[in-house]
Amino acid sequence: MAVTATGCELTYCRMRGIMSVLTAFIKERKMGLNDIMHRLVSCPHMCPHNDVRGFLKIDENQNEELDGDFDTLCLNAPRSSLAEETALKPCDFDYLKIIGKGSFGKVLLARHKETSKYYAVKVLQKKVILKKKEQKHIMSERSVLLKNLKHPFLVGLHYSFQTTDKLYFVLDYVNGGELFYHLQRERVFLEPRARFYAAEIASALGYLHSLHIVYRDLKPENILLDSEGHIVLTDFGLCKEGLEPNRTTTTFCGTPEYLAPEVLQKQAYDHTVDWWCLGCVLYEMLYGLPPFYSRNTAEMYSNILNKTPILQPNMELKYHSFFSPINWDDLMDKKITPQFVPAVCGPTDLRHFDTEFTHLPVTSSVYTSDHLPVTNSVREAAGAFPGFSYVPSSDHGGH
Numbered sequence: 001m002a003v004t005a006t007g008c009e010l011t012y013c014r015m016r017g018i019m020s021v022l023t024a025f026i027k028e029r030k031m032g033l034n035d036i037m038h039r040l041v042s043c044p045h046m047c048p049h050n051d052v053r054g055f056l057k058i059d060e061n062q063n064e065e066l067d068g069d070f071d072t073l074c075l076n077a078p079r080s081s082l083a084e085e086t087a088l089k090p091c092d093f094d095y096l097k098i099i100g101k102g103s104f105g106k107v108l109l110a111r112h113k114e115t116s117k118y119y120a121v122k123v124l125q126k127k128v129i130l131k132k133k134e135q136k137h138i139m140s141e142r143s144v145l146l147k148n149l150k151h152p153f154l155v156g157l158h159y160s161f162q163t164t165d166k167l168y169f170v171l172d173y174v175n176g177g178e179l180f181y182h183l184q185r186e187r188v189f190l191e192p193r194a195r196f197y198a199a200e201i202a203s204a205l206g207y208l209h210s211l212h213i214v215y216r217d218l219k220p221e222n223i224l225l226d227s228e229g230h231i232v233l234t235d236f237g238l239c240k241e242g243l244e245p246n247r248t249t250t251t252f253c254g255t256p257e258y259l260a261p262e263v264l265q266k267q268a269y270d271h272t273v274d275w276w277c278l279g280c281v282l283y284e285m286l287y288g289l290p291p292f293y294s295r296n297t298a299e300m301y302s303n304i305l306n307k308t309p310i311l312q313p314n315m316e317l318k319y320h321s322f323f324s325p326i327n328w329d330d331l332m333d334k335k336i337t338p339q340f341v342p343a344v345c346g347p348t349d350l351r352h353f354d355t356e357f358t359h360l361p362v363t364s365s366v367y368t369s370d371h372l373p374v375t376n377s378v379r380e381a382a383g384a385f386p387g388f389s390y391v392p393s394s395d396h397g398g399h
Helices: 012-042 050-056 070-076 126-131 135-147 179-186 191-210 272-287 297-306 328-332 376-383
Strands: 003-005 008-010 093-101 105-112 118-125 157-162 166-171 223-225 231-233
Touching: 093 118, 105 166, 118 126, 126 135, 126 166, 135 157, 135 166, 179 223, 179 272, 191 231, 191 272, 191 328
Parallel strands: none
Antiparallel strands: 003 008, 093 105, 105 118, 118 166, 157 166, 223 231
16 A cells, blocks of 8 residues: 655655664664763763762662663663773784684784783674674673673673674683693593583583573583683573573574484473583593584484483482582582693693694784775674673773
8 A cells, every 4th residue: 555645655665764764863863862871871070960860870880781682782772882982992902812713703812901911802703793693692692791700610701892893802811722622632531530520511501500591502612621620611602591490492503413302303492401412521521422423414413313311300410420529519619629730831821722723823903993985784783783892890900
């Protein structure tokens, strides 16, 4: 049906176009207002009147936490990503070596110029994230990282910030190497060492589950060792938040060797898929390969579906007889001595990282924005991650 106004026929497509322009205009003005509000909140001397302060609900010690799905993040973000002002910029770091690469960017060993502290800085390309429609996972990873600050076996986030074309996660620097790296070198671990690692992983997973988070991508490549030999779980891009008890999800994701049967069959599943993955990783630590592994992917999937182990329902994993030697309070306090301590001479000792990465040159593009023409796609990338930046409330020098 067409609508006539001032002699012009407005088709459905034209009306959608007009609404799109109006919506963008309103959104831009709203972001500008949000930016002004944020500046007032950040600078209390600008609004001394009690009524104004009361309206803004100023709390100088309050940190923002962004939960929920990406649409909610965008709607409720306090300011435009282009207007975000954080204490850190890419040029505040010296980027020393590339220590990892992924689908969206790379991870670098970096030293903060002012404090001389070492961090692992994850640098992601916005245009690649948008092309693969993965912005929701990136914002979810940020949200999960902010909830991980109090657990000894989860990597911690110190800062996050962005430029027009890149996102930056400033994370704990862990240089004991991936569990995958050590397993490749040693083929198998003795049972006490495997049990110790499995217990620390189980503790981390249990903590995530208590926050209604399902990890969904447990594998040796995502399990790091710190310089003292303790486990550090990293990479939260596939986490599912908000999965409360008795709730399920159906998203097909993970790594083939470790997929639980219900995920493989595209059935509804819950947090127990993480325990399945832990069982696979434990098996791999003891025997050298995942339990259902085959070079033929179809055969491996058949093995997963037809060789399902019988698990006791509603049983807490840490009470299993396998973990009877573990004192869980001592484990959390890191009072249990690791069976293996990686040999490292200091933060710049990269012997436990793959030389495939560390031999790559660190280019200036890491700490400078690409000089791209300001096209619609660039504007989209620049504004697609509102509320991404994070600075702890205590100081600007890191933890």
